[in-house]
Amino acid sequence: xxxxxxxxxxxxxxxxxxxxxxxxQSWNIALSIFNLCLISAVMTMGANIQWGYAGLINFGIMxxxxxxxxxxxxxxxxxxxxxxxxxxxxxxxxxxxxxxMVLVIRFILKNFEKSKLRTYSIAAxxxxxxxxxxxxxxxxxxxxxxxxxxxxxxLGGFGLPIIFSWIVGALFAGGLAxxxxxxxxxxxxxxxxxxxxxxSEIVIAIIKHEDWLTRGVKNVIGLKxxxxxEVDLQTTDWFINLVEKFKSSKLDxxxxxxxxxxxLNQFVIEGSSIFVKLCYSGxxxxxxxxxxxxxxxxxxxxxxxxxxxxxxxxxxxNAMGKNVVKQHLLIFILGSAIVGIAGAMLxxxxxxxxxxxxxxxxxxxxxxxxxxxxxxxxxxxxxxxGFVVWFLWIEAAPISMFLINFFTAGIPETNAIKAHxxxxxxxFRFLLMxxxxxxxxxxxxxxxxxxxxxxx
Amino acid sequence: xxxxxxxxLLLNYIFIPGLTYGSQLALGAIFVTLIxxxxxxxxxxxxxMMSFGTMMxxxxxxxxxxxxxxxxxxxxxxxxxxxxxxxxxxxMLTIDKFVFKYYRTQKSPxxxxxxVSIGVMFVTQAVVRIIIGPGDRRFFDGEKFIIKAREFKEMxxxxxxxxxxxxxxxxxxxxxxxxxxxxxxxNKTKTGKSMKAYSDNEDLALLSGIDPKKIxxxxxxxxxILATIGGALYGLDKSFKPFTxxxxxxxxxxxxxxxxxxxPFGAFLGGYVIAFSEILLTYAYKxxxxxxxxxxxxxxGLVQLLSTDYxxxxxxxILVIVLLYRPSGIFKGKVL
Numbered sequence: 001x002x003x004x005x006x007x008x009x010x011x012x013x014x015x016x017x018x019x020x021x022x023x024x025q026s027w028n029i030a031l032s033i034f035n036l037c038l039i040s041a042v043m044t045m046g047a048n049i050q051w052g053y054a055g056l057i058n059f060g061i062m063x064x065x066x067x068x069x070x071x072x073x074x075x076x077x078x079x080x081x082x083x084x085x086x087x088x089x090x091x092x093x094x095x096x097x098x099x100x101m102v103l104v105i106r107f108i109l110k111n112f113e114k115s116k117l118r119t120y121s122i123a124a125x126x127x128x129x130x131x132x133x134x135x136x137x138x139x140x141x142x143x144x145x146x147x148x149x150x151x152x153x154x155l156g157g158f159g160l161p162i163i164f165s166w167i168v169g170a171l172f173a174g175g176l177a178x179x180x181x182x183x184x185x186x187x188x189x190x191x192x193x194x195x196x197x198x199x200s201e202i203v204i205a206i207i208k209h210e211d212w213l214t215r216g217v218k219n220v221i222g223l224k225x226x227x228x229x230e231v232d233l234q235t236t237d238w239f240i241n242l243v244e245k246f247k248s249s250k251l252d253x254x255x256x257x258x259x260x261x262x263x264l265n266q267f268v269i270e271g272s273s274i275f276v277k278l279c280y281s282g283x284x285x286x287x288x289x290x291x292x293x294x295x296x297x298x299x300x301x302x303x304x305x306x307x308x309x310x311x312x313x314x315x316x317x318n319a320m321g322k323n324v325v326k327q328h329l330l331i332f333i334l335g336s337a338i339v340g341i342a343g344a345m346l347x348x349x350x351x352x353x354x355x356x357x358x359x360x361x362x363x364x365x366x367x368x369x370x371x372x373x374x375x376x377x378x379x380x381x382x383x384x385x386g387f388v389v390w391f392l393w394i395e396a397a398p399i400s401m402f403l404i405n406f407f408t409a410g411i412p413e414t415n416a417i418k419a420h421x422x423x424x425x426x427x428f429r430f431l432l433m434x435x436x437x438x439x440x441x442x443x444x445x446x447x448x449x450x451x452x453x454x455x456x
Numbered sequence: 457x458x459x460x461x462x463x464x465l466l467l468n469y470i471f472i473p474g475l476t477y478g479s480q481l482a483l484g485a486i487f488v489t490l491i492x493x494x495x496x497x498x499x500x501x502x503x504x505m506m507s508f509g510t511m512m513x514x515x516x517x518x519x520x521x522x523x524x525x526x527x528x529x530x531x532x533x534x535x536x537x538x539x540x541x542x543x544x545x546x547x548m549l550t551i552d553k554f555v556f557k558y559y560r561t562q563k564s565p566x567x568x569x570x571x572v573s574i575g576v577m578f579v580t581q582a583v584v585r586i587i588i589g590p591g592d593r594r595f596f597d598g599e600k601f602i603i604k605a606r607e608f609k610e611m612x613x614x615x616x617x618x619x620x621x622x623x624x625x626x627x628x629x630x631x632x633x634x635x636x637x638x639x640x641x642x643n644k645t646k647t648g649k650s651m652k653a654y655s656d657n658e659d660l661a662l663l664s665g666i667d668p669k670k671i672x673x674x675x676x677x678x679x680x681i682l683a684t685i686g687g688a689l690y691g692l693d694k695s696f697k698p699f700t701x702x703x704x705x706x707x708x709x710x711x712x713x714x715x716x717x718x719x720p721f722g723a724f725l726g727g728y729v730i731a732f733s734e735i736l737l738t739y740a741y742k743x744x745x746x747x748x749x750x751x752x753x754x755x756x757g758l759v760q761l762l763s764t765d766y767x768x769x770x771x772x773x774i775l776v777i778v779l780l781y782r783p784s785g786i787f788k789g790k791v792l
Contacts, residue, residue: 119781187779193498198772201772202769427590434577441568441571445568
């Protein structure tokens with residue numbers, strides 16, 4: 001108990017902060033911060049597995065997040081029959097072509113000696129295949145995109161409950177990570193960082209511009225929800241009764257019957273959105289707890305010990321007969337899969353998929369700040385990092401507003417510098433992130449909750 | 457006649473824009489490569505440092521414009537450049553003293569440096585946005601075109617016009633001068649040679665009496681010059697927007713790595729490799745083929761290898777391929 005005192009203290013402070021937001025701003029804001037904190041915590045756990053356990057740098061986080069989001073679309077949207085009839089055949093043809101291409105390349109790789117000729121023929125094969133695929137797909141894609149472009153214009157998905165997409169998102173992201181890992185994991189750390197960042201840009205470019213699959217920048221809106229809709233809640237009896245019970249002290253003060261009804265309606269409307277958010281919080285919390293249990297178990301298992309050994313001294317681990325390459329690939333896939341789950345959760349919560357909003361350059365680094373600040377190699381630290389950094393990212397503007405007003409209290413409102421500062425309040429969040437990261441790196445390089453290895 | 461038209465078309469839409477964009481990337485890429493070769497880390501604050509230098513240049517341009525100073529046909533920004541460079545170097549040295557120096561003395565691994573540079577990146581972003589705001593700024597003044605497309609048509613009687621913007625000529629011209637000066641400095645002067653030695657083998661360089669403090673200082677000075685000029689030229693040619701600069705970091709990194717990181721000459725060429733491959737692969741060649749092929753063989757589609765949406769993706773794919781097959785880059789890196 002004593003040993004975990006700092007963990008408990010850190011988490012209690014975080015909870016108090018969120019409660020303060022609830023009390024002073026509104027419960028709605030507090031809950032949406034809390035939900036996004038949970039999602040960032042999942043992402044951070046994914047990055048932490050790669051960085052903290054194995055020392056692998058993965059700057060491709062946004063790519064995997066976007067793939068998770070794509071999974072949410074593909075799983076939950078109803079299939080667009082018309083589009084399938086129009087161009088489904090061509091797309092399936094292409095899929096076959098890709099599979100054939102991969103099989104042929106595998107065949108060549110297996111049966112021929114490594115030589116310049118082999119490399120060039122594989123390159124030629126890939127280029128030829130890309131051209132053939134483009135030619136076959138073109139008419140199909142045009143037909144699909146022509147089907148009712150204002151509302152559909154894409155193939156749609158499977159029409160399953162969106163919860164399944166959390167698993168499928170993990171599979172998608174894991175699949176991509178397998179390919180990326182196979183080709184890029186041999187690179188040195190800083191090259192790997194840049195390569196993964198660029199690959200995620202490529203993935204997002206594809207998701208953004210292949211309209212037949214994702215509607216591209218036209219966005220997919222109105223996805224199914226695992227939680228009830230606000231409008232439905234507002235007309236359900238048990239929910240109105242629940243709100244009445246909760247707010248009875250306030251409602252009892254109002255004597256006038258019609259006024260009381262109006263106030264109740266107001267409470268019900270407010271309550272319904274809070275209730276929906278609480279549903280999401282519950283679902284996300286379950287995911288976080290399951291992941292936490294699994295990652296903790298993994299960390300203290302022989303496998304986790306091996307990972308740390310590889311991280312701390314690759315050559316020694318290799319000499320002890322551990323397959324470093326394979327383990328690196330495995331952990332790369334696992335971490336990315338977790339990030340994929342987070343991506344699907346994010347889209348589930350928003351109820352819409354907007355490929356344009358995945359900005360690798362912006363959010364990748366934010367996630368990394370979370371990992372470093374929280375404490376790499378410590379799962380509780382990773383989750384805490386997700387909470388702290390996201391909270392500051394959102395609340396930086398109000399905090400810096402308060403600080404500016406506090407320090408310039410004596411200066412009149414019309415002062416040019418003060419006005420300029422107040423105008424640029426949104427950008428203080430970058431300053432906060434940067435300074436936070438620099439101070440942590442300098443004075444507490446292991447993060448708020450450092451890695452703890454208990455040898456039993 | 458048709459052949460000349462076709463050539464002019466390619467010149468106008470591929471060659472000149474490619475050369476301009478390539479020069480802008482090349483300056484940034486040399487900046488990245490110098491930091492990588494001598495200070496030994498991947499500087500993720502590259503794009504933002506460039507935007508800081510450009511911002512300083514813009515502020516001084518505005519100041520000079522308010523004083524009524526101008527260069528006539530040339531942009532006022534040219535007078536403001538030295539001041540921008542000065543403040544850029546000052547900023548870099550401050551950052552180095554308070555942030556990077558500590559890790560250098562600790563001999564931290566490059567990954568830690570990269571993380572720290574992400575912190576610097578955030579801080580610089582905040583500084584730039586707080587001072588000048590996140591919006592789009594144009595600070596070009598003076599004569600915009602050297603040759604206008606219409607004038608060119610009238611002059612030569614061709615169907616295709618060749619437009620030559622003064623910023624394009626300026627960019628190419630300044631880049632050539634700057635890069636030749638830089639290579640002269642690195643290859644011929646004593647300081648340049650000691651920088652090379654330091655990059656090749658730090659311990660050996662220290663043994664032979666090279667002062668590391670001086671090397672670091674000179675590196676930042678050169679980096680400041682390159683970052684400010686590269687950023688300002690890009691801003692003059694297109695426009696200044698902090699987020700665009702931040703995004704440009706990726707093609708710049710791509711250029712540096714393709715050319716072989718740590719190798720300034722490679723980075724210089726890498727800039728053009730990236731720029732030209734982006735433009736060549738996404739340009740629609742329909743008109744070109746209309747000129748050179750007989751009418752019966754005219755192509756139906758746009759004859760575009762990839763849609764322009766994939767512009768960035770092209771350069772990144774090249775980079776990924778280079779990383780996989782020749783991780784040391786086309787021109788063999790780490791030889792400064």
